[in-house]
Amino acid sequence: MTRSHQILIGALVLQLILAVAAFWPRTPPATAGAPLLGPIKPEEITSLTIYDDKGASVRLAKPNDKWVLPEADDFPADAAKITPILTKLVGIKNSRLIAKTANSHGRLQVADNAFVRRVEVRTSGGLNQTLYLGSSSGGSVHVRLGSQSDVYLASGLSTWEINADAGSWIDTAYLTIPLDDVVALTLSNANGQFNFTRDAQGAWTTEALAAGETFDPGQVTSLLSSVAALRMTRPLGRSVQPAYGMAQPNAVVTLRARKDNQEKTYTLTIGAKDAQESAYTAKSSDSPYYVRVAEWAVRELVEKTREGFLKLPPTPPLPAPPVPTPKS
Template sequence: MTKLQRILIGLLIVQVILAGVVLWPRGVAAVAKEPLFPGLNADNVVRLTIAGNEGSSVELARQGDAWVLANGGDYPAIGESITAVIAKIAAAQTDRLVAQTAVSQKQLQVADDDFVRHVTLETSDGETFEFYMGSAPSTSTTHVRRAGEEATYLVANLNVWEISQLASSWVDTAYVELDEATVTAVTLQNANGTFTFHKTGPDEWVMDDLAADETFNRGNFNLILNRGASLRLTRPLGKEAQPAYGMDTPQASLTLTVESDNASGVYTLDVGTALENGNAVVKWSGSPYYAEVSPFTVENLLNFGRSDFLEVPTPEAETGG
């Protein structure tokens, strides 16, 4: 090895060390313990906006003493969960400084264009508190950076899972809830036809218009009955019908007649078109809100035909043996 080669190798080693010093995030440094968000009073927060790194977001707003999903037609939200998260944010401290460089922001996933959560709080007196949440070294700590600042902190008692960008994390997802035992009649209408069922006794059902040689498939009917009595949403869509929902000509309609001492009536669940994300739009007559649901929850309503409600004849039955 020549002298020149040794010099070049030495310079390369120095460059690698310097790059590591400049680019690598610092260890946790103890600094003065102060509020991460000075002046933030949890009781004054009137809006909480949370965005994920894949484009989804949720906007929660306070209306009087209640909270609603502002980007879901003011669908009722779970206020206790929201206020608990806001209290944790207000309690965050600056005593664990991790990094102070722009390069480290991407490594820790707290950059303006590379983050896990982007959170904004608005208060009743017009103040805004904005920050980014990134990687989590443990289940109880998360890297956090205030918007517009270089410093990144390791914050305890905050995690991205409880500060979710999904609407389903902040609302009661039970969209349809009926006592199945009170349902006395069911009609399913879809592209395959119209199929009607009636209750003849406790947990006894028949299918209308059965031929003499046909046997009712109770198992598949139960799938329809169960769906009509219980359905969970992934996201409320508001009270206003949109052309994209396809509700002028639903792809399927499920009608249930309910009779009980407390409530009697007829309810309808309409299934509209699929959205770009593959989820389906539904409208339950017992709610003023349209809702987005997982496609598997309505696939039987869309696809079942007459043959699905009939038992398949055995070879012995077909031959009379």
């Protein structure tokens, strides 16, 4: 074996030793088993900001013992969705040490600028901590405290539970109306205005049908179902913005509901489309908040035509093929 070969083999062995040393589970420190975030309780956390690897982020705050979305004019957040995550975060222990060098952060996706999730935690006592969640490994996830270089494995936690979109932390129900309570519906869009009412038997009716036209009440039922159980993708806030397109809406739906001899009118306005989110801005008269709703959820309201409420005439049968004339 030549001297050059010996040097190359020695260099390769050294690289393997360094690689194994970087990722081999370390002997736990004397404080192994201590909470990575320190001695804090879930109820002491008053702010949680989550960033993902796609550039999205969401901030949750608890200014007065109620979780809200500050960037959406304090839209109520769902504590039942937040508290379990806080419990898991404060429960992360420094027991399973995986790596100690900064060189491993990028590979394990817990680097300052290369992570799967970055979670910023603030407490009522003034403690600010940043936690990086990275790649998964055998049902666990790599985690690193921002102020340290040590990387640990945390079990019972996954990055998909900690989403950086507002819709994951709220009740997304925006408009809820019992279908049987609705007695009248009016839809206005670029194709016209369409009016429908229920008769004494509860069947949907319309007016101004031309000769030969047949109304399809099932189309009204379908449209009503999309309005009366409308969900948002995220709240925007209480203040109208020019970009919301409310001055020239794409559709306006008015529902008149009756229950126990009391009537209530609901108006749903569909504003501008946001192509990047594949969503429309919407505003219900029953809510102080403007929201985004998925494009597919309101497409029928925006695009419905008069012909869309009619039954198509039956397709005439194809003429029989001509009978060939026998040759003489």
